[in-house]
Amino acid sequence: MAGDPVVPAAAPELDRRFSLASRILAVNVFAILALTGSIFYLDSFRERLIDQRRAEMRMQAVLIGGFMAEASPRRLPQIAARYGRIGGARLRVYGTDGRLIADSWRATGPTFELRDPKMDPFRRDVARFLDRLIEAAGSFPRLADYAEPPVDTARAWPEVAAAAATGRAADTMRAAPDRIVVISAAAPLPTATGVAPLAAVQLTRDTRDITSLVRNERAAVFYVFLGVLAASLLLSNYLASTIVRPLRQLAGAAVRVRLGRARDVTVPRFNQRRDEIGQLARALSDMTLTLREKIDATEAFAADVAHEIKNPLASLSSAVDSFARVHDPALQAQLLDVIRADVGRIDRLITDIADASRLDAELSRSRFERIDLSAEVARLCAGYASAVAPRGVTIDCAAGPPAWVWGDAGRLAQVARNLIDNAISFSPDGGVVRAAVTTARRQVVLSVDDAGPGVPVDNRDDIFRRFYSERPPSEDFGRHSGLGLAIARTIVDAHDGTIAVGDAPGGGARFTVTLAAA
Numbered sequence: 001m002a003g004d005p006v007v008p009a010a011a012p013e014l015d016r017r018f019s020l021a022s023r024i025l026a027v028n029v030f031a032i033l034a035l036t037g038s039i040f041y042l043d044s045f046r047e048r049l050i051d052q053r054r055a056e057m058r059m060q061a062v063l064i065g066g067f068m069a070e071a072s073p074r075r076l077p078q079i080a081a082r083y084g085r086i087g088g089a090r091l092r093v094y095g096t097d098g099r100l101i102a103d104s105w106r107a108t109g110p111t112f113e114l115r116d117p118k119m120d121p122f123r124r125d126v127a128r129f130l131d132r133l134i135e136a137a138g139s140f141p142r143l144a145d146y147a148e149p150p151v152d153t154a155r156a157w158p159e160v161a162a163a164a165a166t167g168r169a170a171d172t173m174r175a176a177p178d179r180i181v182v183i184s185a186a187a188p189l190p191t192a193t194g195v196a197p198l199a200a201v202q203l204t205r206d207t208r209d210i211t212s213l214v215r216n217e218r219a220a221v222f223y224v225f226l227g228v229l230a231a232s233l234l235l236s237n238y239l240a241s242t243i244v245r246p247l248r249q250l251a252g253a254a255v256r257v258r259l260g261r262a263r264d265v266t267v268p269r270f271n272q273r274r275d276e277i278g279q280l281a282r283a284l285s286d287m288t289l290t291l292r293e294k295i296d297a298t299e300a301f302a303a304d305v306a307h308e309i310k311n312p313l314a315s316l317s318s319a320v321d322s323f324a325r326v327h328d329p330a331l332q333a334q335l336l337d338v339i340r341a342d343v344g345r346i347d348r349l350i351t352d353i354a355d356a357s358r359l360d361a362e363l364s365r366s367r368f369e370r371i372d373l374s375a376e377v378a379r380l381c382a383g384y385a386s387a388v389a390p391r392g393v394t395i396d397c398a399a400g401p402p403a404w405v406w407g408d409a410g411r412l413a414q415v416a417r418n419l420i421d422n423a424i425s426f427s428p429d430g431g432v433v434r435a436a437v438t439t440a441r442r443q444v445v446l447s448v449d450d451a452g453p454g455v456p457v458d459n460r461d462d463i464f465r466r467f468y469s470e471r472p473p474s475e476d477f478g479r480h481s482g483l484g485l486a487i488a489r490t491i492v493d494a495h496d497g498t499i500a501v502g503d504a505p506g507g508g509a510r511f512t513v514t515l516a517a518a
Helices: 020-069 073-087 104-108 122-137 158-166 208-258 276-325 329-365 373-391 409-426 484-494
Strands: 090-094 100-103 170-175 181-191 194-206 369-372 394-398 404-407 432-440 443-449 498-503 509-516
Touching: 020 073, 020 170, 020 181, 020 194, 020 208, 073 090, 073 100, 073 104, 090 104, 100 104, 158 170, 158 181, 158 194, 208 276, 276 329, 329 484, 369 373, 369 409, 373 394, 373 404, 373 409, 373 432, 373 443, 404 409, 404 509, 409 432, 409 443, 409 484, 409 509, 484 498, 484 509
Parallel strands: 394 432
Antiparallel strands: 090 100, 090 194, 170 181, 181 194, 369 404, 432 443, 443 509, 498 509
C-alpha cells in the first residue's frame, strides 16, 4: 500500500553449516580421515601375511608328510616332537583308520597358548574391539571358534579329512577365544600305491606374531592420527581466528552501516595486518568514511539550499504582500523590479543547484578524451569580448601552444568560465582579466588573474565551499549563487587535478588549475 513505511531488511543470518569455519575444519578433517585409510591398509596387510602363512604351512605339511612316509611308524612320535620344538607348531599324525598316531605336544607341551580374554588387560580388549570393527568393515571372513574335539580323530578335523580324501594339502582358519587366528594345515601321507585313506599329518599354529605386529603398527598410526587431529584442530582454530572472526566483524559493521547507523559504527581497520583481510578492512573503513563525508555533504547542501532559497523567497513574499497595499505607480514599479530580481535569483539558484547536484553522477559517466585546453580557453575568451565591453572589463587571453590533457571538454570549459565570471565580478570598471594556459613539467596550468581586492589568506579555502560568497559591494545582490567555485573544484577533483588561489602579480587574485599533461 502506498504510504506504508519502508522497513530496512534484517541482516541475513549466518548458516553455520556453510560458514568458513566449518569449511576450514571440514578440509582439515578430510585430510586426517584420509590418514585413517592406512588402518584399513594394515588390515589388508595382515590378510596377505596370513595367506602367506597358510601357503607356507601347506607346503610344510606336504614336506613333513613325504618325510614321515619313509620313516618307521615307531619313530613318528619322536619326529613329531622334534619338529614341534623346532617349528613352534603342533604336529599331529593320523593313521589310516583315523586314529591319532603322534602328537608333538605330548612331548614338548603347548607351543602356543589359547588365552582367555577375561584374563587379558583392558588395552587388549580395546585391540580386539578394533579387530572386530575393522574386520566387519573389511573383507576378512568370519571364522569359526577354535576348539579341541572331545575325541581327537582325523574325522574331527575337516581339513584333515579333505586332505586324505583329495590327496592335496588343505587348511582351515579358526578364531581363538582372544580373536587370534589359528591356522591348521593338513597333507596326506603318500604310500607306494598312492595315498592311504585317512592317513595324514596336521600342522596347527597361531598367528599371534602377525597380530601383534599389525596391532603395534595400528597403535602407532592411531597415535599419529591423534597428533595430527590435535594439530588440525589448533590450525583450524587459528585460521578461524585470523580469517573468519575478522570477516564476521567486518560483516557486522557493514550491516550496521547499511541499517543507517554509519555515524555510530567504527569499522575495524586491522592496521597491523598486511594481508588481504587487512586490505579489505581498510578499504571498507575508507569507504565508510567517504560515505559519511558524502552524507554530511548532502545534509549540509540541503541545509544550504534551504537557507539560500529562503532569503529570496522571503523578499519575494514581502514584495508581493506590499504590492497589494501600494497604489503609487512609482512604488509599484520598484516592487515589480524587486519581484523580478528575486525571481531571477531563485531561477539562478535552482539552475546552479541542479547542476551541482547532478555533477558527481555526470562526471562518473563521462568519457575523457584528449583535448587541447589552450584552444578551449581561447574560444571561451573570444565569446566574452562583447559581453563585458559595457562594463569596460578587458579579457586578455595569452594564446599559447597546444596544451593537451585528458578530460571532458565541456566540463573543463565550465571551470574556465566559472573562474573568468568570478574574476569579472571582482574586477572594477576598466579592469583587466587575464587567462593563460601553460605547460611545464608534464603539467598543464590554467591561470586566471583579476584586478580585484584579492582573497584574504584566511578565506582561501572557504571560497571553494558551496554557497560561500564574499561579493564586491558594487555587485547587484543575488547575481551569483556562491556555487561557481565549488562546482569548479568538484570538476577539477574529478580530473585528478588541483585548484588554488593566490595573489596575482600587480594585485588582485590568481586562480590556478593544474592538470596532468596528456
